[in-house]
Amino acid sequence: MITLEEQQLREHLVVEEITFAIPAQSFAISCAISAEEALPVVTEFALRIAYVCGTLSPAQIQDFFGFSKKETDAVLKSLLDERLLQWNDEHLELTTYALARFQDSSDNLPRFFKIQDWSAEVVFDLISFSPAGRPNRLKRVRSQIELATRNLDKQSRTRQYAEQSFQQNFRQICTKEKAEIYKISAIDAGERFSIPLPCTFHLDLGGQTSIRRNIDDESFGSRLEISEAITDALASQERGDNECFRDFIQTFDDTLLQSYVTGDAFDLRRYAQEVHLTRFVRPVDDRVTPMLGALYLPRNAGLLLERIQAAVAQLDTRFEHEPPSTEGTEADTKEAAKTTHPAQWEALWWAPQSPLWARTRSARDLAQKIERLMAPQGGERISTGLHVVVPTARRSPRERLAVYQDQFSRLLAADVVLMGGSLELLLVPDALVCAMFHFNLAHNATAVPIGFMSSAPEHIASAGALVSARMRGRSDSVTAAREEGGSALIDSLAQLMARLMPPREVDADGSTKGGRVRLTLKK
Template sequence: MNPDCIEFNRVTFALPTQAFKITAYISAEERLPAVTEFVLRLLHTCGRVSLIGLRDYFGFSDAEALSVIESMERMGQIKLDEDYLALSDEFAARFEASPDECPWVAKLKKRTDTVSFDLLAFTNLRRTQSIFPTDNWIKLNPSADVVGGSVDRAKRAYRENFTEIEREHARNRGQERERSYGVHSIENVHANRPSFIPITVGFGVDRKGRLVTVLPEEFESGANFSLVTEFRDRINEELERSPATDNAFVETFLDKFQLDFLRKYVIGNNLDIRAFAQDMAHGLSSSSGVYPLFGSLGSKTNREFIALQINEARKGGKRVPKHLSSLMWQAPNYEFWGRGEEFKAAVEIFTKALKSGGSGDDLHVMDYAQERQEVSVRSKYANTGLVELHLAQPDILSAATWTESLELMLYPGQFTVAMIHAQLENCPGVRYSFGVLSTKGAHLRLVHQLLLERGREQRYGGRWPPKKPAAPIKQAKSLADACTFLAFSDWG
């Protein structure tokens, strides 16, 4: 990883792959039968040998000697000059070309390989475990023409990558690679069902504030260069499809939450990410009960800090009673939020913290979904461990856009998190987030109000638990009706 990169988000993308069972004939080199090879090596050493000398040397009978000589002459291995034998020109050349003084010969051998290729650049994938994807990942689906022509592409890729494929398979068997000339013909190709490989990508900025896309080291160093290039291009295409945003709402966010200590880091409508991150690392001062945060709340640092607040609230202390409650987490209206392993890890650690103390508290997430798009949005949370999902329709009026860029978290009566998601300068589709965790009563009340406004009756789409049937269950009229624990938010 680039030590100068400041990372602000991680997203898991799904690389499409497909395994093919390929039966082919290979032009392989092999050693000759022992007697034949010994005769050839004798002739190579001696040059010419008489028929009688050959017979006597090997102890053949006349009939045996005649049979061997006729067979080798018929196969073009030797030539007979009166009563003397010598190597044919072809086999004399084979000895000259051989690295080990053995007359290797070509032979067609049938073999069957099961080979996996990616469906972006059609390169051979070594030692990978493809799995069927969760919709929580961003799937980089191949184009229709690639899928339709996958068998022909697999044939071509098998020919082009055969040496690498053969070497890898031999290594897995603990054997030496066969001496071969490559693929002679492909007899049959059976295509398995396409699958995916999850690859978690980091997004950050370098010293000059430019976007840095961080790929896993084992993928970037181990994959074919053409695949890495195509993979990066496809990520950029996905990002560019995400609508651009106006960062004018950054000022609105600072005003609403009275975060004046952050203003010195905002230049125009953009955050000076490096300065902010560096000051945070050295202990950025803020008012009592307010703690600055940067980047994904699912990052290891942020999720552990939030889990610590939950645990402390639930265990209480001297003169401080236990405070048991569920946790509400409001998603921003952003396609690349909560997509991947970091979100799953955050769900796990928050849920575990909320189960301490023996109550039935849980993590509740609220996301956006247009009418009749609820099932699609809910599928994004499959296999994340999330149990409680609420959906609300997005604002139609552009004046309310700033609230859709908010990411909020509320543990009623104890603490709240408020983050704003802003677009990285000159990078449409790429957003970073910054904000605070606060225990101030004013912040708790403001977040409570914003949550209830988002989940009001006219916009609330109901509970859509990811593990339940397609329809919402026990439909409530509003978020307040569905999440009665929010009624205690004003305790702070």
């Protein structure tokens, strides 16, 4: 059990969230059980009197309960018929069977059991074969990372393993007090589905900096087989490198990150502590906010949405007070008004190459909220809203698109990577940019996104120049996720690329010439 302080520290150092899919199956189970039977109050008290006193007479029962003779005769008949009391001369005493019910009890109360039918639908995960309660049931969701068992025998003999687990965990499954299995009559295998298991990953700054995972689920968090399956799933994923980290710093003139670089090493521990925990080091420019972790994490998503909303509102206000120039023809004036004062905004979310990126419902939620900010009046034009582009290096476009098809509505794939696939950009033209470098740690499958969010025009221009330069002449490498409306979506992306191209000169590597806001240190 972790302390509150440790929990708060973890929340500040969370860098990724991934939802895993646990294979599961339902089973219809029918059996006979031996369950405790509640005795009528009068019957139980009569037995307890006989147990304490040794013997009792019909007159004592009649006087104790205030019964009439007819009522007393009815109680006695019931006790005698059920072999709970027997005659000994003129008195009544417990039978051997009834006496054993007291002797087998730890609280000197008679315990009686009877055989009864019991049936229920029971769900087991197909990795640990533990009962899963009443989980959320999902058909295959490609955005979730599917887990697999190391024991291949379990995959082909699910019914046998379910029966074994049912017997071992019956008291957890059956809510009847002190019930026991008498005989299993039938176990019928039902549908297979997936159980979503969200998992967060946080920086551990103690000792050698590493990434640890945390499962906030009582049902699965402590199961060794589930933990092993997650380890196996992460180990099979592609890993990136940090070869382009200096390019990231130079492209955005990020002197804050540069101050934590010594030789070829980046001091991630000191950066996380001083910039994100103690906030002892801050940028001078208020338009720039250092970011740590995936953009769809709750703390980052809330800040991002707030900044997008403020930036869009500010630009809308500026456009209202700055009408387009009246110079030129009337047609030119109308076209300028249309392009410089959009009623609906568009944005670009360029994914990193990492196969672990956006494998959680949180990414979908963030995209939908950005969409609503882009088109607050509910616009339906395909050119408006959030365009999500996933790079396809080393993977086929359809394979990459299939992973995210249920996550994003305007999804495209491009055979183009930014900074070796380590750069993630979320760009709202003229308003905001989030630039995140996915920094890789040795022996860790998940990367640590580090970077900044900025509304400085120079940063927005640098990001736009980088993307447009990499996409120049590569329009044929773009694939839409859906055939319906796919061509229009590709054209819309091309128009967005043209809009991102800055009017000033661009270097061959995609970085812009000219001044940029510097992320200077403020102590």
